[in-house]
Amino acid sequence: MLIRIYSYIKNLVMANKKENKTLEERLRNIEDRLEIYSLIAGHPLSADTGADYYARQVYMEDSVFDRGPLPGAKGREAIAGFLQKPEHKQAIAGGLAHFTGLPLIELQGDQAFVTSYLQILTPDIKGEERELPNHGFSKGYRIHRVLANRWSLVRMEDGWKIKTRKLIPLEGSTDATDVLKQGLAIFADQHK
Template sequence: MTTDVAARLDALESRLRRLEDEREILQLITAYGPLVDAGRADEVAALWTEDGVYDIDEVFLGDQEAIHAMVLSRGHQRWIAGGCSHFLGPAHVTVDGDEAVAVCESLMVTHGDDGFVVRRATANHWQLRRTPAGWRVTVRTSRVLDGRAESPALLAAGALGERP
């Protein structure tokens, strides 16, 4: 094989690996909404590394066990029983070797006596790592989009492939 063909093959393999990584990360992120709305605590927690963090405005979940407990909590189970959807928009993913950053916006839609309402719109910044089991979340930071400066800063950082 000539050097030119070998170089082209290496470049092609590298591009394919990046696309496969991006797709796996997108699959992981988009699984969150359906799994959390179905109350699948084991599967939701497994999206994170064991020491993975989910930092939400009013709640800090410091590991898989805490994330698992949140899904099974009385409050979250009430959302499920009443009807809710955690809808995550398309994510922008930046892969850098075995680390990645992603960003997306999400809506939490709930059902009540007056029909469906958007309960919150949120900026989501994801930090991920390739593990032997595949890509997993190391840190997810979520801030409500209510005019505070922190929320759009998270969006910009993620879109630029940066950590906040």
């Protein structure tokens, strides 16, 4: 996977040079990616702490959050409200941990598309306690769910904002595979 990402970045740099992009355009591309990485990296922290202010800052007023088989939300306030629901607070109190993979970013002018994996981890309260040298005892964690994550973002005057987010469980469905394939489309385009 790292080789593929390295190859992608290398091809991106080469494409920027071939397209005769100015240094300013190339720098903007890098800055956009770093801003988007930071925005996406904030999600697990906000979900695991109930920080609804994060959602209010990074989602657009009319954003849509599609959670696949689970109830979704439309609008910034409804999305932020998820983080304050009693059942979400109960999950946080139980040790909820969102763990994401490195997101793949595709920039298209003032739009961006991000594809990533999301694991939802919880303490394994029924697990056997084990010791890890220098790290103490633990019953460990279990993976509750693994999901495909697809975000669409729009550049606004005050930075990148989330327009839509689609979250589909990786349980053998073609919907989840299709979400992941959308992210890989940038590689397919490079081989045409």
